[in-house]
Amino acid sequence: xxxxxxxxxxxxxxxxxxxxxxxxxxxxxxxxxxxxxxxxxxxxxxxxxxxxxxxxxxxxxxxxxxxxxxxxxxxxxxxxxxxxxxxxxxxxxxxxxxxxxxxxxxxxxxxxxxxxxxxxxxxxxxxxxxxxxxxxxxxxxxxxxxxxxxxxxxxxxxxxxxxxxxxxxxxxxxxxxxxxxxxxxxxxxxxxxxxxxxxxxxxxxxxxxxxxxxxxxxxxxxxxxxxxxxxxxxxxxxxxxxxxxxx
Amino acid sequence: xxxxxxxxxxxxxxxxxxxxxxxxxxxxxxxxxxxxxxxxxxxxxxxxxxxxxxxxxxxxxxxxxxxxxxxxxxxxxxxxxxxxxxxxxxxxxxxxxxxxxxxxxxxxxxxxxxxxxxxxxxxxxxxxxxxxxxxxxxxxxxxxxxxxxxxxxxxxxx
Numbered sequence: 134x135x136x137x138x139x140x141x142x143x144x145x146x147x148x149x150x151x152x153x154x155x156x157x158x159x160x161x162x163x164x165x166x167x168x169x170x171x172x173x174x175x176x177x178x179x180x181x182x183x184x185x186x187x188x189x190x191x192x193x194x195x196x197x198x199x200x201x202x203x204x205x206x207x208x209x210x211x212x213x214x215x216x217x218x219x220x221x222x223x224x225x226x227x228x229x230x231x232x233x234x235x236x237x238x239x240x241x242x243x244x245x246x247x248x249x250x251x252x253x254x255x256x257x258x259x260x261x262x263x264x265x266x267x268x269x270x271x272x273x274x275x276x277x278x279x280x281x282x283x284x285x286x287x288x289x290x291x292x293x294x295x296x297x298x299x300x301x302x303x304x305x306x307x308x309x310x311x312x313x314x315x316x317x318x319x320x321x322x323x324x325x326x327x328x329x330x331x332x333x334x335x336x337x338x339x340x341x342x343x344x345x346x347x348x349x350x351x352x353x354x355x356x357x358x359x360x361x362x363x364x365x366x367x368x369x370x371x372x373x374x375x376x377x378x379x380x
Numbered sequence: 381x382x383x384x385x386x387x388x389x390x391x392x393x394x395x396x397x398x399x400x401x402x403x404x405x406x407x408x409x410x411x412x413x414x415x416x417x418x419x420x421x422x423x424x425x426x427x428x429x430x431x432x433x434x435x436x437x438x439x440x441x442x443x444x445x446x447x448x449x450x451x452x453x454x455x456x457x458x459x460x461x462x463x464x465x466x467x468x469x470x471x472x473x474x475x476x477x478x479x480x481x482x483x484x485x486x487x488x489x490x491x492x493x494x495x496x497x498x499x500x501x502x503x504x505x506x507x508x509x510x511x512x513x514x515x516x517x518x519x520x521x522x523x524x525x526x527x528x529x530x531x532x533x534x535x536x537x538x
Binding site for chain 2: 164165167168170171172174175176177178179181182249253254256257258260261264267268
């Protein structure tokens with residue numbers, strides 16, 4: 134198993150958790166505040182397990198905190214989708230629907246990874262992400278098939294988020310040896326089941342997937358959007374300002 | 381030197397920090413206690429990947445063993461097989477119910493998952509509804525009783 138592969142999965146989960154946690158105390162209703170915080174907690178837990186494993190694979194003595202707090206922007210391997218600003222609630226829900234469905238398909242496939250440690254983490258995470266998909270599905274139905282304003286905002290959100298979903302299925306950064314020995318999953322194989330789930334939800338919500346126009350890429354190679362630096366500044370500030378602080 | 385039985389009895393009294401009416405043994409997250417080369421090895425499994433209680437549980441385990449004079453303690457975390465709500469003991473389910481937290485039902489399986497009505501842990505009514513899939517802890521959902529109008533937490537099937 135390679136450090137880079139596990140690190141990319143970890144970074145997806147970590148950055149998604151950081152964005153979701155931004156909703157804490159700001160969600161449209163108390164129950165939603167609790168729900169988004171719990172989803173963030175799940176993905177943060179997955180990130181911690183994966184970062185710890187990545188650190189062991191690297192063998193340079195870096196633990197989960199070193200990897201989360203002491204790397205700079207270009208060293209992060211997450212897809213750009215998860216770093217995009219939360220926008221309004223519709224953007225957050227569309228992002229969650231697209232990302233949670235991707236994670237669920239990926240973790241479900243990784244249950245059969247020939248890497249035992251990764252398979253164990255994926256088996257736990259697959260069950261958790263099924264809840265996240267369901268949560269996003271219920272909101273998509275409620276908003277897409279809701280008032281004109283809600284429908285309009287969901288349509289706008291889809292337009293903004295959709296181009297970034299292309300890169301989820303791009304496997305050009307994965308060492309072919311990992312695909313050959315069955316430790317990693319080729320993300321291209323996830324596209325069809327992903328589209329099938331997402332399209333069904335959108336159709337039921339009277340929404341539709343936008344036409345493909347552009348497909349931004351680069352996150353897996355350390356190239357990020359302008360939003361990433363601000364996110365890292367907030368996430369890493371305390372740890373860097375007060376190294377080793379505990380309470 | 382402490383015996384395995386004594387160590388296990390001590391560790392089994394550790395309460396879950398988020399649902400303190402039940403112990404880690406009741407929840408089925410205490411997997412094994414053994415003595416290896418003179419050190420006590422305790423194996424636990426998290427309910428959810430991000431369960432924030434795990435750090436506290438590790439400290440509490442070490443504290444209980446320290447009370448027995450054991451300082452050489454290793455707490456291992458095991459993910460396989462993953463925890464499911466079916467691991468909660470019947471004593472644990474009774475304690476949750478008595479504390480106003482509805483215990484989980486059977487994990488859905490088979491071609492047609494059948495969902496049974498959830499009984500209000502306060503008044504016993506079956507006329508209840510789910511308000512949110514998420515609640516005060518990662519492993520519970522928020523429900524409300526239509527008969528007594530009280531909200532209650534329910535441990536999710538997982």
